[in-house]
Amino acid sequence: MVAVSNPPIAFLKGHGTENDFVIVPDPDNRIDLPPSLVAKLCDRRAGIGGDGLLHVVRSAAHPEARAAAETAEWFMDYRNADGSIAEMCGNGVRVFARYLRHAGLVGEGDLAVATRGGVKRVHVAKADAGGDITVSMGRALLPEGDVAVSVGAREWPARNVNMGNPHAVAFVDDLDHAGDLFTAPSFSPASAYPEGVNVEFVVDRGPRHVAMRVHERGSGETRSCGTGACAVAVAAARRDGADPAVTGEPVTYIVDLPGGRLTITERPDGAVEMTGPAVIVAEGTVDPHWIAPAP
Numbered sequence: 119m120v121a122v123s124n125p126p127i128a129f130l131k132g133h134g135t136e137n138d139f140v141i142v143p144d145p146d147n148r149i150d151l152p153p154s155l156v157a158k159l160c161d162r163r164a165g166i167g168g169d170g171l172l173h174v175v176r177s178a179a180h181p182e183a184r185a186a187a188e189t190a191e192w193f194m195d196y197r198n199a200d201g202s203i204a205e206m207c208g209n210g211v212r213v214f215a216r217y218l219r220h221a222g223l224v225g226e227g228d229l230a231v232a233t234r235g236g237v238k239r240v241h242v243a244k245a246d247a248g249g250d251i252t253v254s255m256g257r258a259l260l261p262e263g264d265v266a267v268s269v270g271a272r273e274w275p276a277r278n279v280n281m282g283n284p285h286a287v288a289f290v291d292d293l294d295h296a297g298d299l300f301t302a303p304s305f306s307p308a309s310a311y312p313e314g315v316n317v318e319f320v321v322d323r324g325p326r327h328v329a330m331r332v333h334e335r336g337s338g339e340t341r342s343c344g345t346g347a348c349a350v351a352v353a354a355a356r357r358d359g360a361d362p363a364v365t366g367e368p369v370t371y372i373v374d375l376p377g378g379r380l381t382i383t384e385r386p387d388g389a390v391e392m393t394g395p396a397v398i399v400a401e402g403t404v405d406p407h408w409i410a411p412a413p
């Protein structure tokens with residue numbers, strides 16, 4: 119836990135399609151962020167509130183990103199709301215890029231962001247705060263093997279998709295069949311996801327247009343998940359018999375989420391691109407006495 123004598127922690131709050139984050143700028147990696155403090159900051163009633171936390175660190179200052187420092191100046195040290203670490207966050211990387219631009223830490227043009235899931239290339243459409251942001255998310259991996267997810271008495275076959283982090287994509291008749299999602303859906307076999315999984319429930323809205331809900335590992339049901347939307351688009355494409363690597367043509371899906379819309383394009387070389395908004399909504403300082411109350 120950070121001692122009360124530490125300098126106050128500056129933070130911002132941002133979201134991408136209402137997947138919201140506490141942003142903690144810490145270029146030199148001086149702030150101790152144990153899981154308990156991350157969970158406290160992400161608490162929606164007693165803290166600032168967020169689905170996750172974006173720790174903004176120079177790659178050269180973080181042991182997990184030092185090797186990428188030549189390519190990507192900044193490292194997105196992403197944490198889930200319960201304090202756990204995840205490899206990648208798609209909405210998070212757009213909000214991260216928006217913050218870097220907002221703070222004047224990067225100039226105009228494309229940028230590279232280091233993540234635990236590799237270096238991601240980011241394109242900010244306009245200089246103003248309203249432009250969409252496109253991220254090249256890398257290739258989707260589709261591990262073989264049958265997977266199933268269940269909620270209560272309902273069970274669905276699911277597609278195992280890895281976008282740097284693990285996903286189980288289930289096509290359902292009605293998004294309400296996923297229930298309240300207050301607890302994590304069950305999955306089988308357990309060996310498919312030794313580190314847990316993000317579960318997407320998907321319905322069709324039209325040609326190459328789907329809607330989804332998601333239960334995120336470490337955060338619960340969220341109003342959007344970028345890596346989840348990418349996993350859904352790739353699973354839907356394969357279900358629909360579309361594979362850009364075979365046809366040589368890119369395939370685009372519109373993915374509607376409770377918090378907004380993302381556009382996902384899979385290219386013939388396998389690269390998956392995600393486009394959507396990213397917004398900074400507030401900034402402030404965390405009271406050090408709240409972090410470490412006097413005994």
Ligand SMILES: N[C@@H](CCC[C@H](N)C(=O)O)C(=O)O
Nearest residue numbers: 204207208209283343344345
């Ligand atoms: N909301 C994110 C995904 C965050 C990580 C996920 N909960 C996990 O544990 O893998 C996104 O937009 O991709």
